[in-house]
Amino acid sequence: MAEKKKRRRADSDSNSASQPFKNLLKSDAQILQILKSVTSSSSSSTSKPLTLADLALSSTCREVSDLSLSSVQSTIESLVLQLTHQILSGQGFSFIVPSRSSSNQLYVPELDRIVLKDKSTVRPFSHISSVRKTTITAKILSLVHQLCLKNIHVTKRDLFYTDVKLFQDQVQSDAVLDDVSCMLGCTRSSLNVIAAEKGVVVGRLIFSDNGDMIDCTKMGMGGKAIPPNIDRVGDMQSDALFILLVEKDAAYIRLAEDRFYNRFPCIIVTAKGQPDVATRLFLKKMKMELKLPVLALVDSDPYGLKILSVYGCGSKNMSYDSANLTTPDIKWLGIRPSDLDKYKIPEQCRLPMTEQDIKTGKDLLEEDFVKKNPGWVEELNLMVKTKQKAEIQALSSFGFQYLSEVYLPLKLQQQDWL
Amino acid sequence: MAEKKKRRRADSDSNSASQPFKNLLKSDAQILQILKSVTSSSSSSTSKPLTLADLALSSTCREVSDLSLSSVQSTIESLVLQLTHQILSGQGFSFIVPSRSSSNQLYVPELDRIVLKDKSTVRPFSHISSVRKTTITAKILSLVHQLCLKNIHVTKRDLFYTDVKLFQDQVQSDAVLDDVSCMLGCTRSSLNVIAAEKGVVVGRLIFSDNGDMIDCTKMGMGGKAIPPNIDRVGDMQSDALFILLVEKDAAYIRLAEDRFYNRFPCIIVTAKGQPDVATRLFLKKMKMELKLPVLALVDSDPYGLKILSVYGCGSKNMSYDSANLTTPDIKWLGIRPSDLDKYKIPEQCRLPMTEQDIKTGKDLLEEDFVKKNPGWVEELNLMVKTKQKAEIQALSSFGFQYLSEVYLPLKLQQQDWL
Numbered sequence: 001m002a003e004k005k006k007r008r009r010a011d012s013d014s015n016s017a018s019q020p021f022k023n024l025l026k027s028d029a030q031i032l033q034i035l036k037s038v039t040s041s042s043s044s045s046t047s048k049p050l051t052l053a054d055l056a057l058s059s060t061c062r063e064v065s066d067l068s069l070s071s072v073q074s075t076i077e078s079l080v081l082q083l084t085h086q087i088l089s090g091q092g093f094s095f096i097v098p099s100r101s102s103s104n105q106l107y108v109p110e111l112d113r114i115v116l117k118d119k120s121t122v123r124p125f126s127h128i129s130s131v132r133k134t135t136i137t138a139k140i141l142s143l144v145h146q147l148c149l150k151n152i153h154v155t156k157r158d159l160f161y162t163d164v165k166l167f168q169d170q171v172q173s174d175a176v177l178d179d180v181s182c183m184l185g186c187t188r189s190s191l192n193v194i195a196a197e198k199g200v201v202v203g204r205l206i207f208s209d210n211g212d213m214i215d216c217t218k219m220g221m222g223g224k225a226i227p228p229n230i231d232r233v234g235d236m237q238s239d240a241l242f243i244l245l246v247e248k249d250a251a252y253i254r255l256a257e258d259r260f261y262n263r264f265p266c267i268i269v270t271a272k273g274q275p276d277v278a279t280r281l282f283l284k285k286m287k288m289e290l291k292l293p294v295l296a297l298v299d300s301d302p303y304g305l306k307i308l309s310v311y312g313c314g315s316k317n318m319s320y321d322s323a324n325l326t327t328p329d330i331k332w333l334g335i336r337p338s339d340l341d342k343y344k345i346p347e348q349c350r351l352p353m354t355e356q357d358i359k360t361g362k363d364l365l366e367e368d369f370v371k372k373n374p375g376w377v378e379e380l381n382l383m384v385k386t387k388q389k390a391e392i393q394a395l396s397s398f399g400f401q402y403l404s405e406v407y408l409p410l411k412l413q414q415q416d417w418l
Numbered sequence: 419m420a421e422k423k424k425r426r427r428a429d430s431d432s433n434s435a436s437q438p439f440k441n442l443l444k445s446d447a448q449i450l451q452i453l454k455s456v457t458s459s460s461s462s463s464t465s466k467p468l469t470l471a472d473l474a475l476s477s478t479c480r481e482v483s484d485l486s487l488s489s490v491q492s493t494i495e496s497l498v499l500q501l502t503h504q505i506l507s508g509q510g511f512s513f514i515v516p517s518r519s520s521s522n523q524l525y526v527p528e529l530d531r532i533v534l535k536d537k538s539t540v541r542p543f544s545h546i547s548s549v550r551k552t553t554i555t556a557k558i559l560s561l562v563h564q565l566c567l568k569n570i571h572v573t574k575r576d577l578f579y580t581d582v583k584l585f586q587d588q589v590q591s592d593a594v595l596d597d598v599s600c601m602l603g604c605t606r607s608s609l610n611v612i613a614a615e616k617g618v619v620v621g622r623l624i625f626s627d628n629g630d631m632i633d634c635t636k637m638g639m640g641g642k643a644i645p646p647n648i649d650r651v652g653d654m655q656s657d658a659l660f661i662l663l664v665e666k667d668a669a670y671i672r673l674a675e676d677r678f679y680n681r682f683p684c685i686i687v688t689a690k691g692q693p694d695v696a697t698r699l700f701l702k703k704m705k706m707e708l709k710l711p712v713l714a715l716v717d718s719d720p721y722g723l724k725i726l727s728v729y730g731c732g733s734k735n736m737s738y739d740s741a742n743l744t745t746p747d748i749k750w751l752g753i754r755p756s757d758l759d760k761y762k763i764p765e766q767c768r769l770p771m772t773e774q775d776i777k778t779g780k781d782l783l784e785e786d787f788v789k790k791n792p793g794w795v796e797e798l799n800l801m802v803k804t805k806q807k808a809e810i811q812a813l814s815s816f817g818f819q820y821l822s823e824v825y826l827p828l829k830l831q832q833q834d835w836l
Contacts, residue, residue, distance in 0.1 A: 165766035196667035209638020220627020227640030249614035348583035
């Protein structure tokens with residue numbers, strides 16, 4: 001009892017004037033009302049997403065799609081049959097492989113993502129420069145065919161170890177795996193080759209993982225690990241009003257412990273730094289199935305924006321798969337360069353940008369996906385001009401719970417995202 | 419239907435002679451019988467663990483223990499009171515801080531872990547060399563006191579950001595945080611300061627995470643993320659016969675997809691590489707509460723054994739907390755250097771050890787915790803002599819499921835661990 005009293009006293013202490021803008025906060029009910037209007041307009045506006053075909057680009061650009069395991073299997077079998085005919089008719093053994101080089105990539109503003117153009121190269125067996133790569137390609141096709149028959153998932157590392165002598169190092173088997181995706185016209189996850197899992201999710205989401213129903217409101221503070229294989233994820237249900245995409249662990253932990261998703265119904269997801277394929281696929285699936293706005297909480301530095309862009313428009317080396325990996329229309333909630341002054345982040349919690357940071361920032365200003373959003377350009381210009389950056393954690397200078405108790409609620413109330 | 423048939427054919431293909439030792443496998447029921455006898459002998463032999471007091475070392479060695487939040491709070495308050503008396507009586511303001519240097523560390527073979535000896539240093543405010551560190555110490559104590567009052571968890575990064583001007587960089591606040599743990603005689607998790615979560619768990623375990631009951635047999639392929647704060651983990655129940663500690667993700671994914679824990683009741687846990695504090699605490703808690711043997715599956719290289727040793731005996735820079743972080747009596751299941759020949763791992767799947775690898779291996783041979791296990795010494799000598807290493811994934815050369823279908827069952831059947 002004595003202890004209880006002590007705690008209460010401490011609580012009221014902390015709600016002091018040292019937390020800027022706390023006085024601006026409306027009631028939770030009012031903020032929820034604001035969010036509901038946003039969500040309903042967002043989900044109604046989500047018409048059928050544009051495709052390459054809509055833009056009459058399907059003949060000059062190439063994208064892969066999710067294929068069922070049996071389609072992958074029969075595509076491989078048709079390809080092998082075709083190769084056999086080719087050999088029997090005296091034309092020799094060669095693969096036609098789509099080029100994945102950067103000269104064959106294109107940013108399509110209407111789609112807001114990078115896609116692959118239609119250039120291909122011939123990979124003949126009977127040439128000294130390509131005989132090894134052709135053999136590797138045939139081996140990878142045969143391994144993927146095995147995975148189809150067995151219906152199991154393996155990692156890229158597993159693939160590599162099936163024939164170290166042939167592949168020599170994993171870079172070679174990985175590269176050909178991407179080639180095979182392009183050749184078959186399917187996503188890498190359709191090949192049942194998966195990357196290590198890294199992300200976690202918590203909040204107002206129910207989904208099935210390999211047949212087990214998972215309720216993410218009942219996952220404690222640790223949350224649910226995002227499954228490495230998206231094809232066994234399904235049955236998504238949610239009463240959330242938005243998805244909160246968090247760059248890093250520390251902020252995720254704060255929000256999970258405070259059960260922020262119970263105060264403002266949302267789904268909180270993080271890849272703990274660089275986005276991995278599993279988290280990107282999971283986010284995309286949530287956005288598509290639940291039609292919720294995605295708000296991103298990242299550090300105020302060029303890498304924060306870069307991470308946001310990987311979720312949003314894809315990374316260059318997997319551009320052939322951008323349609324499946326990218327989540328359109330992610331909003332930049334914070335921490336934005338203009339927030340540093342607006343929220344009076346103390347000088348000592350801001351960090352000077354290094355030369356490399358500034359260069360990365362300037363490079364981003366040249367990217368099409370930044371340019372098309374004037375608000376982002378303005379923010380990024382401010383960052384490069386002030387040469388200051390700040391982590392999400394900088395908000396802790398106003399108290400450990402400032403993030404969940406003032407900053408985020410106020411952002412939501414003011415619909416302050418770009 | 420046609421597809422089903424195709425798959426069956428492929429399955430029987432793969433069960434060919436290319437999987438060494440498959441013919442040695444007994445039935446699952448027989449292997450389970452073997453495991454049950456092991457588990458029952460293991461749990462009965464776990465008498466009360468030895469402590470420093472039992473060894474009459476409690477006056478010369480120092481260990482911290484888990485304290486409740488209110489004990490931490492009152493310990494801080496007593497300390498501050500004592501400091502006030504000290505100042506008022508004219509003795510000035512100084513902290514007595516246990517030394518955490520390596521000269522103050524000791525490996526205790528009876529406990530099989532590294533502990534801290536009893537040397538302390540004085541940290542006076544009125545000295546130019548220690549005034550900053552004394553101020554930082556006072557600040558950290560006050561922050562931890564706040565955490566006690568609010569009953570929330572924060573990360574080390576959050577602590578740092580409360581006063582960047584004072585701490586300058588996070589290394590300084592982190593170091594003093596460890597000092598404060600030692601001064602108060604409590605574990606770092608008792609201070610409610612947590613590290614980012616990294617580990618996942620799946621299999622025959624039910625536990626509560628922050629009040630939510632988690633059934634780890636129903637966590638699909640992704641598994642349950644291990645919570646960052648062990649003090650909110652409880653109510654562990656299990657019908658498992660052992661805990662399988664896996665070094666890396668890829669092997670974890672294979673076992674999770676194959677639901678290995680349903681064939682041989684077990685709990686599968688991984689920190690995905692270097693063990694983090696949360697996973698170490700979770701493993702320790704499972705071992706203590708469930709009294710199950712822990713079998714480790716790591717790469718056959720010096721780092722695999724090093725990772726095993728961190729789980730088992732602790733890391734040097736947190737030696738003051740070794741009693742709480744270490745799990746005694748972890749068995750080295752595989753991949754062991756002698757397995758490479760025994761399981762006929764093809765030459766091309768073995769990798770030559772680098773100079774650095776060999777040096778690390780030789781250094782390990784000098785460590786007390788290796789020396790006390792003759793089986794480990796023998797294996798490590800073999801590794802250093804053959805100069806060969808291999809990853810768990812090397813088993814994929816016999817088929818992707820060789821690990822879960824032959825290698826592990828045979829290891830269990832033969833009780834082949836050290």
